Each structure stands twice: as structure tokens, then as C-alpha cells.
Amino acid sequence: MGAMGVVQGRVRRLGPISFEDYLDIALYEPEAGFYSTGGGAGRHGDFLTSPELGPLFGAVIGRALDAWWSELGEPDPFVVVEAAAGEGSLAAAVLAAAPRCAPALRYLLVERSERMRQRQPARVALEPSSVVLGPRGDEGEDDEDSSTAAGDGPRLASLDDLPAAPFSGVVLANELLDNLPFTLLERSTGGWDEVRVGESTGSGGLVEFLAPAPTTLASLAAELAPDADPGVRIPVQRRAAEWLRKVLRLLRGGRVVVVDYVATTAELASRPQGEWLRTYRSGGPGGHPLDTPGAQDITCEVCVDQLSRVRVPTSNRPQAEFLVAHGLAQLVDEAKDAWLRGAAGGGLEALRARSRIDEAAALTDPSGLGAFRVLEWVTG
Ligand SMILES: C[S@@+](CC[C@H](N)C(=O)[O-])C[C@H]1O[C@@H](n2cnc3c(N)ncnc32)[C@H](O)[C@@H]1O
Structure with a gap:
């Protein structure tokens, strides 16, 4: 069943669904979502990202990793988690640049899309994560195959989610947070409405419905965009904030590096929705976000003020x-x-x-x- 069928099925059972749930289906529904069916970045893809442009971005990241490794006292192992690793272009470029930290490097490619993960072995040599990271404390038993020796890197593994055990090192995410599903709110005369997705009674196509936002969401929106006039829309990016909270909890020392298009919620409130909630398809702009779910990327500028509520970034440049x-x-x-x-x-x-x-x-x-x-x- 395509993503449209999944959305319609959900709406017929539950009534209009949240924009966040809609995005989760449109982008990530197994076998149907945009990323699950192989959409993505690249010279022949739907859009172009810095790592897909060529090897230079990875070469500079390799240098940055060396600097951060030195700052940490040159630990071995040196764990680097790349979240949203796609098919491994950035990892391949980092390794090709032969950074000084390579012998200590344990590089984890974290990618939600199974289709993308299946393409990674063509770009980089992968080993089981238990070998690369060593046995997890909470999984007990040491076994012979699950140990790595100092200086035997680089060693790479692929995961569908962040590692479970804490680590020190670096977490990198290029264009991840703009693709995490978010809630969409609209200022009403008396407060805030939530934009939900339902079916048109006439055509059966997807349409927006407005419903009063739950109190917690409405008060958060009021804090994020206190000056919004009726009709103004904002995204509330709870999944991006949750991702950052989780990563900061996992990271025992080191740094999180997020690269993305960034604004504040108040800035987005002052611009039309079409400027910050964008769609891409076959190398160009796509259609309305509710058109052809699963066939186009749907992305949103990342609100740094919402991330700052988790922790204010050390730097933003x-x-x-x-x-x-x-x-x-x-x-x-x-x-x-x-x-x-x-x-x-x-x-x-x-x-x-x-x-x-x-x-x-x-x-x-x-x-x-x-x-x-x-x-x-x-x-x-
Ligand atoms: C815009 S692409 C960026 C890919 C790559 N970082 C690049 O710059 O070319 C977003 C990627 O994030 C992945 N993704 C989405 N949610 C994720 C999550 N929670 N953890 C890891 N990857 C995720 C998607 O499957 C997709 O491959």
C-alpha cells in the first residue's frame, strides 16, 4: 500500500491525524515513505546536500575530527556517530581524507531508512556494531569476536538508531533535524489551533483541518511566538528537541555538531509557511506538502530557539x-x-x-x- 493509502486508512479509523503523524508516514512508513523507498540526496537525487556534492565537505570534517580528537586528549577508541548517514557518502569522504585520528576511529553510521542502510556497504566496509563498539555493559558476556584493539581503526558499523550505551566522542548530523516530523500550529483569535490532516469528503484527497491545540502545545506556542497574529503558523519541533536531549544524555564528553538551515520560531512566524516548510522532488521544488505523500521530501527550517530550550548551543555559525x-x-x-x-x-x-x-x-x-x-x- 502506498503512503496515501496508509494516511487514508489511519484517517478513516481515527479521524484527522496530527501533521507530525502525517509526516512520519509520508517520509518513513516502511515500504511507502519517501526515505523508505529510496528518495534522497545526490547529484541524481531529489535534492543536493553538502556531503553529496563531492568529497570536500568530508575532507574538512576529517580535519575537524582531528581537532576534536586532540581536544579530548586523543582517546582510543574515538567514537564518531553520524546521525542521518544516508548511504554513507560523508563517512566514505572522511575516510578517503585519511584523518590523523583514523587508527582510533570507531565510526557509527546511524540511519533510519533500511533502503539507505542497504546501500552503505557499497561505500564503506562495515562490521557488526558489537565488534566495533565492544560488548555493551548491559548485555553482559565478553566474547572473543567483540573486542577491538587500540590503533586498529578505522572500524565502522551501521545502526538504525542511536547506540543504547553512553559514549564519549562526537555526534554529527547533517540535515537530520529538518527532516524530523513536527507539529504545525496556527494562531487563532483566542489561542492556537493545531493543523491536522484529514480527507476531503468530495475528492477523497487530503485536506487540512484546524482543531484547538492541546493546552501544553498552545502554551508552548504562545511562548515561542508571543507576537503572532491570527492566521500565522509555526512548527513545534518536539522530535528534534527529543533527539538533542537524548544525544546530550548519551554523550559523556565531546560534542554534538548539527548542520542545517536554521531560524527562530519568531522569524518563521513572520514569513509565509511556503518559505520554511518546503518540498523537493527530482532535483527541484515539489508540490503542496499534502500532495502525493511518499513521493516528495518534506522539510522544515530548524528552530534554534526550540533546541536552546534543551540546551543553548556552545556555538552557532x-x-x-x-x-x-x-x-x-x-x-x-x-x-x-x-x-x-x-x-x-x-x-x-x-x-x-x-x-x-x-x-x-x-x-x-x-x-x-x-x-x-x-x-x-x-x-x-
Ligand atoms: C536530508 S537526508 C540527509 C542525509 C545525509 N546526512 C546528507 O546530508 O546527505 C535525511 C536523512 O535522515 C534520515 N533519518 C531520519 N530520521 C532519522 C533518525 N531518527 N535517525 C537517523 N536517521 C534518520 C533519513 O532517512 C534520511 O536519510
């Missing part, structure tokens, strides 16, 4: 600034030298250099990926 702080300019200078040396011959090295220069421009373009923000929470 544009992607361009973050990349430059971790060596982007030097990597580009090396590429320019290589291009000048090899351009006349037109060799592969010169071509790689040329594409690195182009990639750097795209990653720092203030009207594109360069406008993303990097939020960091340093803990322990």
Missing part, C-alpha cells in the same frame, strides 16, 4: 565560517596549485583539483549551502 575554521582555504589553495601544475596536461589530478575549487564555492555560497548554520554543543 554559518557553514562557510565553520569550514574555513577547519581548513577549507588550505585545501582549496592546494587544489589551485595542483590545477596550475596540471591544467595544461588535463590529467585526472587537475580535474579533481578543478572540481574541489568548484565544490568550495558551492559549500560557501551565501545564497546556498554556505547559508546553512553549524550548531555545536560541547559537553563534559
Whole structure:
């Protein structure tokens, strides 16, 4: 059954469903959701992300990992959890850059979509998570296969969710939080309504219904957007906040690094919904979020003020600034030298250099990926 059928079935049983539940089906319903059926990032995909643009983003992340590893005292193992790892492009680029921390590296690719996880072994060599992380305390018994020795990294494993046991190291999430389902609220004259999704009695298509928001949601909305006029809409991103809370609880020391398009709830309240709640399909904009569930990505700008209620980020800067702080300019200078040396011959090295220069421009373009923000929470 397609995602539309799943939504209709749910609505016929329960009445109009929350926007959050609708998004969960449209994006993640097994065998039917956009990400479950193979939609996603890439040069031939539905949209392009920094890791899918080419290897440069991963090369800079490799340098950043080295810096963070040093700050932590060069632990071995050094655990890096990449949440929303997709088919492994970022992990592959990090390894290709041969970071100094590689011998200590235990890299976990956490990806909800089974379809994406199935594609990862074509990009990186994976081992069972019990081998890479060692036996979990709460699972008892040591067994011979589940130990790794110092200096034998990099070792990688794939998981469908965050590890259960606490660890120290780094959690990275590029464009995860904008894809976590959220609730949609609209300011009414007397308070806040919740946007719910139901079926049109005429066409059987999906339509929005407004219902008074539960008290806790309404009072949260009033705090997040106190000046909103009637008709104004905001997202309430409880799953993103829960994800951050969980990660900060798991992380015994190190940092969480979130890369995404970021705004405040009040900023979103001052802009039309179509600007911050976007859809993508086949490399371009998609249709209305309720059109063709499962066939298009649905994404929302991430509200940093909502994350700050969990914990205020230690730093919040544009992607361009973050990349430059971790060596982007030097990597580009090396590429320019290589291009000048090899351009006349037109060799592969010169071509790689040329594409690195182009990639750097795209990653720092203030009207594109360069406008993303990097939020960091340093803990322990
Ligand atoms: C926009 S894509 C980004 C993929 C990759 N990080 C990139 O930048 O190309 C969002 C990804 O998040 C995954 N995802 C959604 N919820 C998740 C969760 N709770 N844990 C891990 N991955 C999740 C989706 O399946 C999808 O692959």
C-alpha cells in the first residue's frame, strides 16, 4: 500500500491525524515513505546536500575530527556517530581524507531508512556494531569476536538508531533535524489551533483541518511566538528537541555538531509557511506538502530557539565560517596549485583539483549551502 493509502486508512479509523503523524508516514512508513523507498540526496537525487556534492565537505570534517580528537586528549577508541548517514557518502569522504585520528576511529553510521542502510556497504566496509563498539555493559558476556584493539581503526558499523550505551566522542548530523516530523500550529483569535490532516469528503484527497491545540502545545506556542497574529503558523519541533536531549544524555564528553538551515520560531512566524516548510522532488521544488505523500521530501527550517530550550548551543555559525575554521582555504589553495601544475596536461589530478575549487564555492555560497548554520554543543 502506498503512503496515501496508509494516511487514508489511519484517517478513516481515527479521524484527522496530527501533521507530525502525517509526516512520519509520508517520509518513513516502511515500504511507502519517501526515505523508505529510496528518495534522497545526490547529484541524481531529489535534492543536493553538502556531503553529496563531492568529497570536500568530508575532507574538512576529517580535519575537524582531528581537532576534536586532540581536544579530548586523543582517546582510543574515538567514537564518531553520524546521525542521518544516508548511504554513507560523508563517512566514505572522511575516510578517503585519511584523518590523523583514523587508527582510533570507531565510526557509527546511524540511519533510519533500511533502503539507505542497504546501500552503505557499497561505500564503506562495515562490521557488526558489537565488534566495533565492544560488548555493551548491559548485555553482559565478553566474547572473543567483540573486542577491538587500540590503533586498529578505522572500524565502522551501521545502526538504525542511536547506540543504547553512553559514549564519549562526537555526534554529527547533517540535515537530520529538518527532516524530523513536527507539529504545525496556527494562531487563532483566542489561542492556537493545531493543523491536522484529514480527507476531503468530495475528492477523497487530503485536506487540512484546524482543531484547538492541546493546552501544553498552545502554551508552548504562545511562548515561542508571543507576537503572532491570527492566521500565522509555526512548527513545534518536539522530535528534534527529543533527539538533542537524548544525544546530550548519551554523550559523556565531546560534542554534538548539527548542520542545517536554521531560524527562530519568531522569524518563521513572520514569513509565509511556503518559505520554511518546503518540498523537493527530482532535483527541484515539489508540490503542496499534502500532495502525493511518499513521493516528495518534506522539510522544515530548524528552530534554534526550540533546541536552546534543551540546551543553548556552545556555538552557532554559518557553514562557510565553520569550514574555513577547519581548513577549507588550505585545501582549496592546494587544489589551485595542483590545477596550475596540471591544467595544461588535463590529467585526472587537475580535474579533481578543478572540481574541489568548484565544490568550495558551492559549500560557501551565501545564497546556498554556505547559508546553512553549524550548531555545536560541547559537553563534559
Ligand atoms: C536530508 S537526508 C540527509 C542525509 C545525509 N546526512 C546528507 O546530508 O546527505 C535525511 C536523512 O535522515 C534520515 N533519518 C531520519 N530520521 C532519522 C533518525 N531518527 N535517525 C537517523 N536517521 C534518520 C533519513 O532517512 C534520511 O536519510
